[in-house]
Amino acid sequence: xxxxxxxxxxxxxxxxxxxxxxxxxxxxxxxxxxxxxxxxxxxxxxxxxxxxxxxxxxxxxxxxxxxxxxxxxxxxxxxxxxxxxxxxxxxxxxxxxxxxxxxxxxxxxxxxxxxxxxxxxxxxxxxxxxxxxxxxxxxxxxxxxxxxxxxxxxxxxxxxxxxxxxxxxxxxxxxxxxxxxxxxxxxxxxxxxxxxxxxxxxxxxxxxxxxxxxxxxxxxxxxxxxxxxxxxxxxxxxxxxxxxxxxxxxxxxxxxxxxxxxxxxxxxxxxxxxxxxxxxxxxxxxxxxxxxxxxxxxxxxxxxxxxxxxxxxxxxxxxxxxxxxxxxxxxxxxxxxxxxxxxxxxxxxxxxxxxxxxxxxxxxxxxxxxxxxxxxxxxxxxxxxxxxxxxxxxxxxxxxxxxxxxxxxxxxxxxxxxxxxxxxxxxxxxxxxxxxxxxxxxxxxxxxxxxxxxxxxxxxxxxxxxxxxxxxxxxxxxxxxxxxxxxxxxxxxxxxxxxxxxxxxxxxxxxxxxxxxxxxxxxxxxxxxxxxxxxxxxxxxxxxxxxxxxxxxxxxxxxxxxxxxxxxxxxxxxxxxxxxxxxxxxxxxxxxxxxxxxxxxxxxxxxxxxxxxxxxxxxxxxxxxxxxxxxxxxxxxxxxxxxxxxxxxxxxxxxxxxx
Numbered sequence: 001x002x003x004x005x006x007x008x009x010x011x012x013x014x015x016x017x018x019x020x021x022x023x024x025x026x027x028x029x030x031x032x033x034x035x036x037x038x039x040x041x042x043x044x045x046x047x048x049x050x051x052x053x054x055x056x057x058x059x060x061x062x063x064x065x066x067x068x069x070x071x072x073x074x075x076x077x078x079x080x081x082x083x084x085x086x087x088x089x090x091x092x093x094x095x096x097x098x099x100x101x102x103x104x105x106x107x108x109x110x111x112x113x114x115x116x117x118x119x120x121x122x123x124x125x126x127x128x129x130x131x132x133x134x135x136x137x138x139x140x141x142x143x144x145x146x147x148x149x150x151x152x153x154x155x156x157x158x159x160x161x162x163x164x165x166x167x168x169x170x171x172x173x174x175x176x177x178x179x180x181x182x183x184x185x186x187x188x189x190x191x192x193x194x195x196x197x198x199x200x201x202x203x204x205x206x207x208x209x210x211x212x213x214x215x216x217x218x219x220x221x222x223x224x225x226x227x228x229x230x231x232x233x234x235x236x237x238x239x240x241x242x243x244x245x246x247x248x249x250x251x252x253x254x255x256x257x258x259x260x261x262x263x264x265x266x267x268x269x270x271x272x273x274x275x276x277x278x279x280x281x282x283x284x285x286x287x288x289x290x291x292x293x294x295x296x297x298x299x300x301x302x303x304x305x306x307x308x309x310x311x312x313x314x315x316x317x318x319x320x321x322x323x324x325x326x327x328x329x330x331x332x333x334x335x336x337x338x339x340x341x342x343x344x345x346x347x348x349x350x351x352x353x354x355x356x357x358x359x360x361x362x363x364x365x366x367x368x369x370x371x372x373x374x375x376x377x378x379x380x381x382x383x384x385x386x387x388x389x390x391x392x393x394x395x396x397x398x399x400x401x402x403x404x405x406x407x408x409x410x411x412x413x414x415x416x417x418x419x420x421x422x423x424x425x426x427x428x429x430x431x432x433x434x435x436x437x438x439x440x441x442x443x444x445x446x447x448x449x450x451x452x453x454x455x456x457x458x459x460x461x462x463x464x465x466x467x468x469x470x471x472x473x474x475x476x477x478x479x480x481x482x483x484x485x486x487x488x489x490x491x492x493x494x495x496x497x498x499x500x501x502x503x504x505x506x507x508x509x510x511x512x513x514x515x516x517x518x519x520x521x522x523x524x525x526x527x528x529x530x531x532x533x534x535x536x537x538x539x540x541x542x543x544x545x546x547x548x549x550x551x552x553x554x555x556x557x558x559x560x561x562x563x564x565x566x567x568x569x570x571x572x573x574x575x576x577x578x579x580x581x582x583x584x585x586x587x588x589x590x591x592x593x594x595x596x597x598x599x600x601x602x603x604x605x606x607x608x609x610x611x612x613x614x615x616x617x618x619x620x621x622x623x624x625x626x627x628x629x630x631x632x633x634x635x636x637x638x639x640x641x642x643x644x645x646x647x648x649x650x651x652x653x654x655x656x657x658x659x
Contacts, residue, residue: 028291029290030289044081089107108138126151128149150166155193185216191229194232211254237254246271308394311341314338336372337369338372347388355370356384375402377403513590524562535570538578542584582595590655597638600646
């Protein structure tokens with residue numbers, strides 16, 4: 001009796017010690033710790049170290065310190081997860097999704113229970129048969145009606161065959177993609193299949209685990225009821241149940257090792273997921289109480305090296321792809337934000353970081369992001385390293401280059417300098433040409449003025465030719481001899497007025513039209529008295545209500561043409577010789593017309609034997625042309641009934657007034 005008491009006491013002590021040990025190695029995470037759901041369906045870890053949780057309220061990511069719900073908007077149930085490098089495949093209640101580069105992509109609407117990859121083929125266990133993921137769309141596999149239209153619980157592909165577990169049976173199939181042979185090897189609801197040493201272990205829901213060899217069930221392992229999942233972890237078989245906690249067996253002898261349940265640990269009995277992370281910790285997901293972290297006695301931390309990863313790069317506050325570890329940026333892309341992270345689920349609060357940009361090194365701190373503003377053009381190398389205590393990660397490098405602005409580039413400076421010199425040279429050349437042109441214009445103006453002065457002097461010399469003066473003086477003498485004193489006095493007075501007018505006008509650049517007409521009238525009246533030819537003359541004006549005193553013209557402009565008409569137009573005896581002098585204002589020009597009814601210009605030219613008059617005409621014509629390029633100077637014969645009836649001289653000069 002005493003011996004039995006000792007045995008019972010020792011057993012009770014061992015159970016107490018075991019319970020206390022399991023309790024001390026178990027951490028619990030619930031909604032109080034940030035979990036948005038206490039129902040965990042699957043657990044997986046990525047290469048960086050993040051723990052991903054499939055829950056009844058969406059996808060959750062855990063870095064050892066913070067739970068982050070990545071599906072806050074939908075909060076829909078996620079059944080299963082599968083990771084392939086940086087791509088996370090999510091078996092969602094609403095279908096299959098791909099999560100990559102922080103974006104979701106919908107691939108199909110089937111409800112996924114399990115994802116399996118074999119030889120780069122994606123196979124999906126769904127609620128209605130098996131599907132294959134092909135180029136981002138789902139294609140159903142046609143195997144057997146009892147597979148194609150039934151819920152698939154698990155799939156296992158070995159070197160020899162494929163095993164498919166439905167809610168009714170376990171099937172063996174030679175090849176999933178090219179089915180030749182298929183048969184049922186177990187009529188029971190199988191929830192999980194694993195392979196250990198060429199043995200297939202098929203965990204039934206309520207009838208233990210069946211050991212299969214050579215396509216036959218050779219033995220059974222009695223376990224708790226309601227198995228949800230079976231996992232091989234460190235030579236141990238972890239059998240999770242939905243109601244009886246976890247039972248751990250030796251993976252090769254299938255002998256009992258321990259139980260983990262609510263009776264010996266602070267853990268839920270409704271276990272849905274078991275996963276071993278990269279630090280050898282075991283994470284346990286429950287259907288009602290959240291997440292657990294378990295480390296059994298004697299298990300040591302792994303010697304896995306720390307890793308630091310650049311999580312995000314933003315250029316001018318816009319995130320970019322992290323595919324390239326070097327970037328070429330434009331001059332305005334000079335605000336760069338970089339975030340980095342080391343995931344260690346055991347020591348998340350003890351991680352420190354040190355970064356550098358070229359030769360500028362930061363002190364160690366827990367800060368895991370940095371922003372560089374208004375960086376200058378040039379090459380940059382960013383590096384970051386993390387540590388926990390005396391354990392350091394390798395440095396991660398990121399190179400980027402900020403291009404120079406256009407105005408700082410060598411070719412642009414050379415081109416701009418050359419262009420500037422060219423513009424300066426062009427300006428100097430143009431300025432020199434302008435100065436030369438101005439000088440030439442001034443020289444030409446001086447030459448023109450000199451020429452005009454010369455023409456005016458010639459006009460003065462020609463206007464009062466010696467022959468006319470001689471005739472007037474002889475006429476005065478004759479009047480004196482005849483004793484015609486009254487007529488003598490009148491002629492002397494007219495002649496003196498004419499001489500005074502010519503002398504006065506010769507000193508002026510411009511005279512009024514009234515003075516010009518007055519001088520011409522005086523001249524013509526003297527010509528009438530001295531000439532042997534009896535002729536008449538008249539003046540006509542059409543000046544658009546402008547007074548003759550207001551119009552200015554160069555002096556001695558008309559007299560040569562008038563004299564030419566008298567001396568040469570009336571060479572022969574003609575009937576009623578007449579001279580008409582007209583002035584008209586039209587279109588900002590003053591028009592002059594001198595008409596006679598003499599023998600005509602060509603005839604007079606043939607008969608004349610003196611050069612004096614032709615010189616006067618040419619000089620006056622040149623003066624008129626210099627006054628205006630648009631003078632339209634004409635000398636033409638007046639022809640009526642095919643007979644020459646006189647000569648017409650016409651020209652115009654720009655209208656100029658004294659107001």
